[in-house]
Amino acid sequence: MNKSILILAAIFSFNALSAPELKGSPDELKRFLHPSENIxxxxxxxxxxxxxxxxxxxxxxTTEDDKLSVALNKNSKLRAKISSMLTNAGIELKNINNSKFSTSPDYGWFGDKPxxxxxxxxxxxxxxxxxAMESIAKVVDQNREVTLLKTEYEHSKKAEYIEKVKAQALDNVLKEKQFYSEKLGIKLVPISFSDNNANPEHDIEVIEVMAYRRSKEKSNYSSDINPMSKASFEELKYKAKVSVSFKVE
Structure with missing residues (x-):
């Protein structure tokens, strides 16, 4: 019997020695023993x-000439003419932007010189x-050297509406927080938050415009040509999602 008691004592002693030792300040030990907070x-x-x-x-x-200097000069004069036509139509000069020009030599069948x-x-x-769009259309119609490349549409108050939807989402969170606080009689203290990008869906719409030459044999355009069926100034949606974590006190 004494032998059995000694064996049990040895087993308990081994378990006690193998148990982890807890060290730390009272607050640290409290967080270790009671780690869960109501969040x-x-x-x-x-x-x-x-x-x-x-x-x-x-x-x-686009301008063209057998001499590069002449082609450049023609292009400069053409752009000045376009700017004059547009400003006379009421479009501000600051809204007319010229990109860097490009040159493209046209080589003949023989020789290295273009x-x-x-x-x-x-x-x-x-x-x-x-x-203003009608004024631009007149520029294209009255100048053979000018073609319509593309039209992009956007919203002028993007930054304002991004802030607006984020504020609305946060207000909705705070209303919900107030509801729980009053109904449950608890205090909710914010400890962290996150928000998703509030950029609009389909931020910039690009519509390519194609020109077709009327066939001399036909009085009407080809039936394969589809006109623009969608409104250019279509709707735009700004969305925001805000998450806030609260600690229950």
């Missing part, structure tokens, strides 16, 4: 629907009215 996370969203109100029209001004030089320059015009 809840509230997530809410917000959305605003607007319409695009800015158009950026890109034109290409037969001619072609100079192209993209002109981007920022507008916010239909009358």
């Amino acid at each position: 809840i996370t509230i997530t809410r969203t917000a959305e605003e629907v607007v319409f695009k109100d800015i158009a950026i029209i890109s034109l290409v001004a 037969d001619s030089y072609k100079v192209s320059n993209v002109i981007a015009i920022r507008i916010n009215s239909e009358s």
Whole structure:
């Protein structure tokens, strides 16, 4: 019997020696022994629907000559003419931007020297009215060297609406927090938060414009050509999602 008691004592002594030793300050030991805090996370969203109100029209001004200097000079004069026509129509000069020009030599069948030089320059015009768009259309119609490249549409108050939907989402979180606090009689203290990007869906819409030459044999355009069926200034959605974690006290 004494032998059995000695064996049991040895087993308990081994278990006691193999148990981990806890060290630390009272607060650290408290967090170790009672690690769980009552934390809840509230997530809410917000959305605003607007319409695009800015158009950026890109034109290409192209001039050509057998001498490069002449082609460059022609292009400069053509761009000055375009700017004059647009400013006279009420479009501010600051909204007319010229890109860096490019030259493209046209080589003949024989010899290394180009037969001619072609100079192209993209002109981007920022507008916010239909009358301004009509003025740009007249520039294209009255100048054979000018073609319509593309039209981009965007929203002028992007930054304002990003802040707006984020604020709305946060307000929704705080309303929910207030509801729980009052109904459950608890105090919720915010300890962390996160928000998703509130950038709008389909931020910039690009519509390519294609030109077709009317066939001399046909009086109408080909039936394969589809006109623009969608409104250019379509709706735009700004969305935001905000999550806030609260500690229950």
